[in-house]
Amino acid sequence: MKQNCFVCQNVDCQSRGSEELMKELTAQVAAKSIDAEVKPYICFGGCDFGPNIVVHPQKNWYAGVKKEDLPEIVNSLDGGPAVTRLDTIDGSLKDIVYQLLDAGVF
């Protein structure tokens, strides 16, 4: 199943390095020829907890992502287990964002 890997690029996440994270994640996904597309996202509403990365339709949310977390995330995109230690976002916010993504609001 195709995976979309959305990396928030709004102000708060960017101030914590999300632009660099997106570049690095794109490079790591390409290097392993993983069937996943890394894309920018406008804002997930979890601004205080970023940088935020959401994988859809698998519905994995990674908060407070650091560069050193990326190999583990890439491994999960490559069929490995979800990185549950980074799944720290409130469930109600996740439900809203997943509904938007399910509805095709990219």
Ligand code: FES
């Ligand atoms: S700035 Fe990234 S979730 Fe809002």
